[in-house]
Amino acid sequence: MPEVRKALVRGFNPCEACTVRHLSVCDALDAHELDRLNAMVTQNRVAPHQMIFSEGDPAAHLFNVIEGTIKIYKLLADGRRQITGFLFPGDFLGIALHDRYTYSAEAVNAARLCRFPRTKFESLLREFPKLENRLLQTASNELAAAQDQMMLLGRKSAAERVASFLVTLAARARQRRQPNRLIALPMSRADIGDYLGLTIETVSRTFTRLRTSGAIELPDSHHVDIVDRDALEDLAGLDYDEPPAAVRAL
Amino acid sequence: MPEVRKALVRGFNPCEACTVRHLSVCDALDAHELDRLNAMVTQNRVAPHQMIFSEGDPAAHLFNVIEGTIKIYKLLADGRRQITGFLFPGDFLGIALHDRYTYSAEAVNAARLCRFPRTKFESLLREFPKLENRLLQTASNELAAAQDQMMLLGRKSAAERVASFLVTLAARARQRRQPNRLIALPMSRADIGDYLGLTIETVSRTFTRLRTSGAIELPDSHHVDIVDRDALEDLAGLDYDEPPAAVRAL
DNA sequence: CGGGACTTTGAGCAAATTCAACCATTGTGG
DNA sequence: CCACAATGGTTGAATTTGCTCAAAGTCCCG
Numbered sequence: 001m002p003e004v005r006k007a008l009v010r011g012f013n014p015c016e017a018c019t020v021r022h023l024s025v026c027d028a029l030d031a032h033e034l035d036r037l038n039a040m041v042t043q044n045r046v047a048p049h050q051m052i053f054s055e056g057d058p059a060a061h062l063f064n065v066i067e068g069t070i071k072i073y074k075l076l077a078d079g080r081r082q083i084t085g086f087l088f089p090g091d092f093l094g095i096a097l098h099d100r101y102t103y104s105a106e107a108v109n110a111a112r113l114c115r116f117p118r119t120k121f122e123s124l125l126r127e128f129p130k131l132e133n134r135l136l137q138t139a140s141n142e143l144a145a146a147q148d149q150m151m152l153l154g155r156k157s158a159a160e161r162v163a164s165f166l167v168t169l170a171a172r173a174r175q176r177r178q179p180n181r182l183i184a185l186p187m188s189r190a191d192i193g194d195y196l197g198l199t200i201e202t203v204s205r206t207f208t209r210l211r212t213s214g215a216i217e218l219p220d221s222h223h224v225d226i227v228d229r230d231a232l233e234d235l236a237g238l239d240y241d242e243p244p245a246a247v248r249a250l
Numbered sequence: 251m252p253e254v255r256k257a258l259v260r261g262f263n264p265c266e267a268c269t270v271r272h273l274s275v276c277d278a279l280d281a282h283e284l285d286r287l288n289a290m291v292t293q294n295r296v297a298p299h300q301m302i303f304s305e306g307d308p309a310a311h312l313f314n315v316i317e318g319t320i321k322i323y324k325l326l327a328d329g330r331r332q333i334t335g336f337l338f339p340g341d342f343l344g345i346a347l348h349d350r351y352t353y354s355a356e357a358v359n360a361a362r363l364c365r366f367p368r369t370k371f372e373s374l375l376r377e378f379p380k381l382e383n384r385l386l387q388t389a390s391n392e393l394a395a396a397q398d399q400m401m402l403l404g405r406k407s408a409a410e411r412v413a414s415f416l417v418t419l420a421a422r423a424r425q426r427r428q429p430n431r432l433i434a435l436p437m438s439r440a441d442i443g444d445y446l447g448l449t450i451e452t453v454s455r456t457f458t459r460l461r462t463s464g465a466i467e468l469p470d471s472h473h474v475d476i477v478d479r480d481a482l483e484d485l486a487g488l489d490y491d492e493p494p495a496a497v498r499a500l
Numbered sequence: 501c502g503g504g505a506c507t508t509t510g511a512g513c514a515a516a517t518t519c520a521a522c523c524a525t526t527g528t529g530g
Numbered sequence: 531c532c533a534c535a536a537t538g539g540t541t542g543a544a545t546t547t548g549c550t551c552a553a554a555g556t557c558c559c560g
Contacts, residue, residue, distance in 0.1 A: 074401050076487050082401040097390045103397060129379040132386060139389035140347045146396035147353060151324050151332040153403035154447030158548065189507065197404030202548055204508055221507060221557085237326050408516070439539060449517055454540055471524095471539060 013038045023090025023176070024064050028134035036127075040120045044113040052093070052105040052113070059101050061115050062094035068111025069186045072103050073194065083195040084149070085142075086187065088172065095139050097122070109186045153197045156237055161196040162206040163235035166216070170226055183224045263288045273340025273426070274314050278384035286377075290370045294363040302343070302355040302363070309351050311365045312344035318361025319436045322353045323444065333445040334399075335392075336437065338422065345389050347372070359436045403447045406487055411446040412456045413485035416466070420476055433474045 013031070015038045021027050029037060043066070046052060052063065055074060070087040084103060087093055093113070096102055125132045152164055166183060174180040185192070189200045196203065207224075210216045215232050217225035226232060263281075265288040271277050279287060293316070296302060302313065305324060320337040334353060337343055343363070346352055375382045402414050416433065424430040435442070443453045457474075460466045465482050467475035476482060 074397060076401070076405065078487075080405045080487075082397075082404045084397045084400050095390055096394050097387060098394070102394045125383070126379070129376070129382065132379065132382055133375070136382060136386045136389060137347060139386060139393060140345060142393055143389060143396065144346050144348070144352045146393065146400065147324060147332075147334040149400055150334050150396065150403055151326070153400055154332045154444075155326065155330045188505095194404075199549060200507080201509085201550085205548090208508075237328075237330075450539080451518085451541085452516060455516095458540075 014043075015041070018066070020064075020066055020090040025092050025131065025134045025138055026064065028130050029128065033128055033131075036124060037116075040116055040124070041114045044115045046107040046111050046113065048107055048109050050107045052107065053101050054104045055101055057101050059094065059096075059099055059118055062092070062118055062121050063105075063116070064114040065089050065091045065093060066112040066114060069108040070105055070111060070113075071108050071187065071191060071195075072105045074103050081194045082197070083191060084146075086195065092135070092138055094118070095135065095142065108191065158196075158198055158202050158206050159209065159235055160237045161198060162192075162203065162210065163215075163232045164237065165192065165196060166224055166226060167229075167233055167236045170229070181226050181229075182219075183226060185222045185224060189221070264293075265291065268316070270314075270316055270340040275342050275381065275384050275388055276314065278380050279378065283378055283381075286374060287366075290366055290374070291364045294365050296357040296361050296363065298357055298359050300357045302357065303351050304354045305351055307351050309344065309346075309349055309368055312342070312368055312371050313355075313366070314364040315339050315341045315343060316362040316364060319358040320355055320361060320363075321358050321437065321441060321445075322355045324353050331444045332447070333441060334396075336445070342385070342388055344368070345385065345392065358441065408446075408448055408452050408456050409459065409485055410487045411448060412442075412453065412460065413465075413482045414487065415442065415446060416474055416476065417479075417483055417486045420479070431476050431479075432469075433476060435472045435474060439471070 013035055015021065015026060015034045016031060018024075018026065026034065026037060044063075046068070052070065053059075053061075065087050067089055070091075070093060071083050072085050072087065072093070073081050073083040075081050086108070087105075093105060094101070125135065152161055156164065169183050169185075170180045173183060187195075189203050192198075193200045193203045198206075207216070207218060210232075211218050213231070215226075215228045215235070217227055219225060263285055265271065265276060265284045266281060268274075268276065276284065276287060294313075296318075302320065303309075303311070315337050317339055320341075320343060321333050322335050322337065322343070323331050323333040325331050336358070337355075343355060344351070375385065402411055406414065419433050419435075420430045423433060437445075439450045439453050442448075443450045446453065448456075457466070457468060460482075461468050463481070465476075465478045465485070467477055469475060
């Protein structure tokens with residue numbers, strides 16, 4: 001039983017060497033607790049466009065993104081699609097603790113994932129309240145992000161949506177101490193459209209308009225250079241809660 | 251110290267008599283644990299349109315809805331509003347565990363709330379993992395609902411949005427074993443519009459069209475009689491995950 | 501170098517919004 | 531108790547934003 005040995009013999013724990021642990025829920029655990037997590041994890045490589053799971057599948061596993069980009073989405077019967085989120089390294093996939101997945105997950109580009117059996121992970125949650133607390137924290141953040149996205153989808157114009165998208169990606173990059181002027185867009189225009197509630201064509205036109213206005217450069221279709229961050233943030237329609245700089249309306 | 255006495259002398263606990271406990275997070279606690287909760291709660295009445303808290307306020311309290319309807323929403327600088335949810339008896343308000351509220355909460359009609367100081371509640375969470383687990387469960391459900399709403403806002407037509415709204419309200423009523431044909435709409439057309447990402451006028455026109463088509467009756471502007479539930483559910487654009495009856499496309 | 505997928509651009513169209521007027525209900529003060 | 535103002539809701543006409551349909555351009559990979 002190699003799994004048992006892994007749990008007993010300390011010092012052989014890939015989780016400890018994990019490059020994105022500081023970004024992930026695993027960070028809530030100490031070295032010994034990580035052993036327990038490590039005993040149930042399998043690493044997983046997925047190719048671009050490969051499905052990770054589909055809406056309606058039995059929710060057998062939870063995941064942590066190690067590398068690459070994942071999209072999660074829901075479909076209507078006639079094929080209309082809403083992407084509800086993009087996941088990046090460190091992000092947790094499958095918080096929804098239901099018996100079946102309520103959305104589909106697919107790799108945008110080549111990605112690596114840690115995979116946890118759901119039942120085992122849930123028993124670990126019961127055992128380590130600080131892990132559960134961390135997960136609640138994560139869920140709480142996602143809920144706030146979901147509300148921002150509802151505002152975007154329900155009330156913002158196409159230009160505001162695209163600007164918000166870019167500003168959010170840039171903020172995420174900054175958070176990870178990555179360059180935040182030249183932003184990578186691993187996803188297609190169709191993906192961006194389905195995330196922002198727009199068509200491919202409108203996304204494309206809006207990018208062009210932002211370029212023409214001087215707010216961004218488009219070195220190629222999968223990179224955006226944010227030339228004028230202030231202009232972009234203005235356009236993004238500052239939410240009441242996060243005033244970007246000094247100014248705050250009202 | 252009456253608070254201490256309340257915690258020690260059993261039998262004087264309003265939480266135990268709470269009529270909506272079975273619907274709320276409090277249900278995770280047993281009688282003795284309820285005493286602890288009861289020691290930190292204050293009941294609260296709010297008048298129609300009264301603010302409970304505003305986006306950006308220090309998040310001093312968490313709430314449980316006992317009676318009435320609450321709306322939570324976000325604003326843009328120019329006044330555009332997105333209502334991200336309506337809360338009914340038993341619903342928990344303030345899951346977002348941040349230092350400041352990231353949205354505003356306002357009473358739709360006369361309502362009663364239980365109010366918990368946030369820091370005390372959080373220490374109770376640490377003490378009672380099953381309460382924390384229940385909260386995680388709740389957050390998980392809200393996340394799933396938020397994703398449904400993103401689909402609605404990003405990809406559904408006006409008719410589909412209104413139909414979805416009514417179907418969801420009816421499902422909620424059924425869940426609470428209330429009549430699910432005659433649905434009460436305590437909120438205004440403006441509220442419905444800001445929830446569905448539509449204007450007042452479009453909401454009104456869509457109601458009229460649904461009435462003309464025979465799917466609903468409108469005894470008055472705050473009640474909907476669901477005459478043809480199947481038609482409404484068809485229109486709602488069945489999500490992939492919850493097939494309403496037998497049929498499931500593809 | 502060629503083919504397919506993705507992206508951009510253009511023209512016309514449709515759904516929902518905006519602007520405006522009217523109607524209904526309610527509550528208030530004369 | 532009634533008149534009337536105020537609020538909220540409905541309906542209509544014109545406008546606008548983003549969508550659909552169509553075609554051309556670009557990039558990547560074999």
